[in-house]
Amino acid sequence: MTGTVTSSGPLVLVVAVFLASSVEMVEALTIVLAVGVTRGWRSALEGVVAALVTLAALVALLGPALVHFVPLSALRLVVGGLLLIFGLQWLRKAVLRAAGLKAKHDEDAIFAEQVAELTAAPPSEGRAATGFVVAFKGVFLEGLEVVVIVLTLGTTSHHLGLAAAAAAAAVVVVLVAGLIVARQLSRVPENAMKMGVGLMLVSFGTFWSGEGVGVHWPGADLAIPVLVAVYGAVAWALVALLDRRDGHTVTSAVGAGGADHG
Amino acid sequence: MAEGEAPSGSRPLVARWIVGFGHFWWDFLIGDTPELFVGALVVVGSVALLCLDHSLRTAAALVLPVLVAALLGASVWKAGRKRPS
Numbered sequence: 001m002t003g004t005v006t007s008s009g010p011l012v013l014v015v016a017v018f019l020a021s022s023v024e025m026v027e028a029l030t031i032v033l034a035v036g037v038t039r040g041w042r043s044a045l046e047g048v049v050a051a052l053v054t055l056a057a058l059v060a061l062l063g064p065a066l067v068h069f070v071p072l073s074a075l076r077l078v079v080g081g082l083l084l085i086f087g088l089q090w091l092r093k094a095v096l097r098a099a100g101l102k103a104k105h106d107e108d109a110i111f112a113e114q115v116a117e118l119t120a121a122p123p124s125e126g127r128a129a130t131g132f133v134v135a136f137k138g139v140f141l142e143g144l145e146v147v148v149i150v151l152t153l154g155t156t157s158h159h160l161g162l163a164a165a166a167a168a169a170a171v172v173v174v175l176v177a178g179l180i181v182a183r184q185l186s187r188v189p190e191n192a193m194k195m196g197v198g199l200m201l202v203s204f205g206t207f208w209s210g211e212g213v214g215v216h217w218p219g220a221d222l223a224i225p226v227l228v229a230v231y232g233a234v235a236w237a238l239v240a241l242l243d244r245r246d247g248h249t250v251t252s253a254v255g256a257g258g259a260d261h262g
Numbered sequence: 263m264a265e266g267e268a269p270s271g272s273r274p275l276v277a278r279w280i281v282g283f284g285h286f287w288w289d290f291l292i293g294d295t296p297e298l299f300v301g302a303l304v305v306v307g308s309v310a311l312l313c314l315d316h317s318l319r320t321a322a323a324l325v326l327p328v329l330v331a332a333l334l335g336a337s338v339w340k341a342g343r344k345r346p347s
Contacts, residue, residue, distance in 0.1 A: 060320045081306055085291055088298045095338050102341075113336055144286065202330065205302075210326050213310035216319040227327055242342050 007165025012224050014166045015198035020149045021170030023193050024142040029108075029178045031138030034114030039131030047135025051054055052171065055143040056164075063151055063160045072156075077212025079152040080205050086148075094195035095235050099242035149201070156208055195235065203227035297340070301333040 036044040066075065096102035114134075147169050154163030207224050210217060217223040273281075292299045309326045312318050 029298050085302045092337050209306045214313035215322045217323050
């Protein structure tokens with residue numbers, strides 16, 4: 001039976017959710033640090049907690065509802081399609097960044113921009129409220145993508161709890177790392193992480209959309225790591241091709257952690 | 263802003279939520295890569311047609327990743343033709 005993810009699936013699922021959540025939380029943390037530095041830590045942390053509680057409530061409400069009220073085959077087809085589109089977007093951007101054709105995400109620049117905006121805002125009125133709202137929006141909006149990933153991957157594989165736990169672990173890890181590295185978030189190898197997430201989302205998306213339309217996968221869910229490897233090879237080849245076409249030295253390997261250090 | 267046009271802040275809360283919800287899904291699914299959205303639908307739709315013939319369902323396991331990889335390659339190549347600013 002190919003309907004359940006039984007062996008390799010949970011590990012790939014945890015890695016995919018953890019990496020996706022980490023990337024989004026690094027982006028959120030940049031905003032929170034900027035709020036904390038300029039508007040005070042109390043309002044920033046209140047905004048973070050409120051956003052995390054709201055996001056957790058969304059997962060708790062929508063996850064069981066999806067599982068109970070949507071037929072599994074339809075859920076797999078829709079979720080597979082969503083993951084395929086979303087994953088292709090991530091992978092495309094990561095390939096273009098690795099090939100030097102798209103600007104890398106610069107957390108230092110984003111931090112400086114946020115600080116400048118918040119410092120320029122009127123300092124006296126609504127100081128705490130501004131900090132709360134900016135921190136809440138930053139975490140909530142970045143977290144929404146995580147919620148979609150947790151819900152889609154978690155419900156389709158019947159591992160919603162595991163997916164939610166992986167996302168929660170990523171939040172804790174990024175928070176601790178954020179406290180340690182403070183404002184040096186540009187050191188996080190974000191492009192390599194996005195490449196990994198993109199590969200896994202496209203692989204899950206291919207697998208489940210295939211299941212939804214009746215594809216017979218040889219080896220059932222063991223096809224997932226094979227798909228990850230195949231798409232990884234394709235991404236590497238694309239980066240190499242673009243590098244060679246533009247006359248660059250092929251240095252930006254697909255999985256290179258230093259891709260974001262520029 | 264044109265005269266008579268209501269500022270977004272004066273819209274009812276429900277309308278703002280609906281617009282925001284629509285924006286989120288538009289950005290999430292389409293954004294600046296409509297070719298990936300349309301391409302993914304075409305790829306999955308084509309494989310669904312292939313799978314109508316039960317004898318081709320195992321072959322479809324090969325066709326689907328190949329089509330997805332081709333879609334990614336085409337989108338990346340299209341973007342790569344524009345030099346970075």
